[in-house]
Amino acid sequence: MASAISNDLYLSSLQKKERQTGSNILGKDDFLKILMTQLQNQDPSSPMEDKEFISQMATFSSLEQMTNMSSTFDKFISQQYDNLFIQQSSLIGKNVTYLKETEDDAGNVKTESKESSVKAVLFDNGEAKFQLADGNIISSFDITKVANGDVQAEK
Template sequence: MEKISDELLLSNYQAKTKQSGSSVLGKDDFLKILITQLQNQDPTNPMQDKEFISQMASFSSLEQMTNMNQTMQNFLNFQSESNLLQQSQMIGKKVTYEVESTDPNGEKKIEEKEGTVKSVLFEKGSVLLEMQDGSKITSLQVVKITDRSE
């Protein structure tokens, strides 16, 4: 029978946790705790099957949520890259866009401006259009797109 590694003992695990300072438990940590619990259980009163199955179900749920989180993050990254490529078609186009401003009376008003898109960039999690004058707008502000020659 294969011996369980000493690093899985609760005392060693606690020492490592204190050294690393991590407050987030991952699926590896969950498995280590479960193995330690099994290793240190009272032989005269072993863990009940229901308890063990419940903990394994919890572990399975944790692993599925971790995998789903990773998949969702990959999807969001792909969407951002895709959006950047789609918006790159706007480079060199003349656009009319809306800008919200506040007049001297403190009232908000929306005014339309025109400009030519100089570049497209990804900044702070969103795709922005950089205009020839250096201002940056989102594609949601654009109300009209025309060819520059018009």
């Protein structure tokens, strides 16, 4: 009686799969590891020249500073969006005068001044937009006047 050999027992199925680790992008830690390995494995009879070493350390320092500055700048931008959103939300409930472009049947563009109250503040791709009681959505650049009762501020 002949029995078939299971495919799981073949040598090809026992071979290890190729491992992938990390990413293909070298960062500041990778640069420092390469530099340390280079220093450890250099020939003692002809060490790396001072110029090369200083150049590599300057490159590393510049890389580290750019990385730190980039992350700090990202945090700053995020905080600015938050501050802008909070600042713009103070217009909710206030009456605004704004410019609205309309086009007549002949294709002529006409700019007219309208007034409405702000119902909500929206954020669209980093720009504040205002939803008005009359149904229009405008940007802050369209607003020419903000009024709240007797207090008025012209833009």
